[in-house]
Amino acid sequence: MPILKTVKATGLFIVASLFFANAIFAQSVDLQGLNKKNGVTVAQKASIVELTWPVGGTAHGRVVFDLAKGNPLFKSIQVTSSGKYKEVASGLDPQFILTIGKRDLISQNGWNIFFDRVPQKPFKSYNVNFDKGRASVKSDGSRTVVSINGISSHNFSGHLEVTFYNGSPLFNVAAVMATQVDSTAILYDAGLVSQNPQWIKMSWAKTNDEFTTATSSAADTARAVEVKYRTIIAETAKGSLAVFPAPHQYFYPLDEAFNLKFTWYGNNYRKMLPGYGIGIRQDLYGDHRYVPWFNAPPGTKQRLNFFCMIGAGNGQALLEKVKPFTHNDKFIPLPGYKTMSSHFHNEYVTSVLLENKPVEAEPEYVRVFKGLGVNIVHLARISRHGPSEGA
DSSP: OHHHHHHHHHHHHHHHHHHHHHHHHHHHEEOTTOOTTSSOEEEEETTEEEEEEEEETTEEEEEEEEOSTTSOSEEEEEEEETTEEEEEEEEEEEEEEEEEEEOOOSSSSGGGOOSOBGGGSOOEEEEOEEOOOOEEEEEETTEEEEEEEEEEETTEEEEEEEEEETTSSEEEEEEEEEEOOSSEEEEEEEEEEESSOOOOEEEEEOTTSOEEEEEOOTTOBOEEEOOEEEEEEEEETTEEEEEEOOTTTTOOOOSSOOOOOOEEEEEEETTTEEEEEEEEOOOTTTTSSOBOOEEOOTTOOEEEEEEEEEESSOHHHHHHHHGGGGGGGSOOOOTTOOOEEEEEOOHHIIIIITTTOOOOSSOHHHHHHHHTTOOEEEEOOOOOOSTTTTO
16 A cells, blocks of 8 residues: 555654654743743743733733744734733734945044934845744843844844833834944834734824824825824724834934924835834934934944833823823923923024014924923024124
């Protein structure tokens, strides 16, 4: 019965292959650095790694990782409500676009240069590839860090890190990479992308602080959104997921403080990320003045990262949990002191007063400062030649 023997042999080969594949996945997750007494639990089964962490009070969050190549990394993202887990998102991949340009290290102050115009020199954007490799889970104080090898983009390489914070439904996703090429400046866009989106709507706060929503459709063309609090939120029937950047680290210095639409949502972002996603972004040309981007000296680890927060409620309720991280974007008053912000130039003088334009009783910039809780504003210097010099 040669055919039957062949079938049996093939079946044994498949079973053996699956067995060894499962063994490889199980062995690839290193848990030696995990503190089993800090409230975090990790369970493994073949390519699936389930991590649960305390998010405050008696509530918990759970992220189910899928380490099988070709499958979305975040198989399931959950949070408890009344003691029961609710799935707020599933089938998501972290995605990054790395834009690489050239730093001017000669004309001024080396890596400390501000007056650089990176986008006026040749640059190119690259997808960040993720070929899932060996993984580890370790404790860092009250944080838990999941590291997975296999991140690369052009001449950068490194690993993916997902950091969980005990006591908060917050986690950080980072592509940690380095290059050996000198004189490199970079920007990055990032987010979470699904090939089978289950989001019902997107929500955010407008710049006037009005909360708004938009119905989500898989056919939505990706769009950049001007938001307050730098946060975009995806909602499902069972909860919400917020994505936002590090509030200071993600923003390089510019002359003008424009809101350059630092978030995005929709399908096929920049025609580089197939699937429907939400995320953070940079305008490659900034304010079209001096646009220095970020330094990436040879051998330094660059954290292309963004934060996620999950909740069992709607987007507006979740945003209220995001806002305290930056004190609702306001300077907090201290008894007996005045709040002060420094280094502003005289553009209102040159663009309004010297142009004989109408002057409001309370100009917009005054209302903005007051809204931020600023009591005193300090000009940097008068840097315009002409009638206003020395004023």
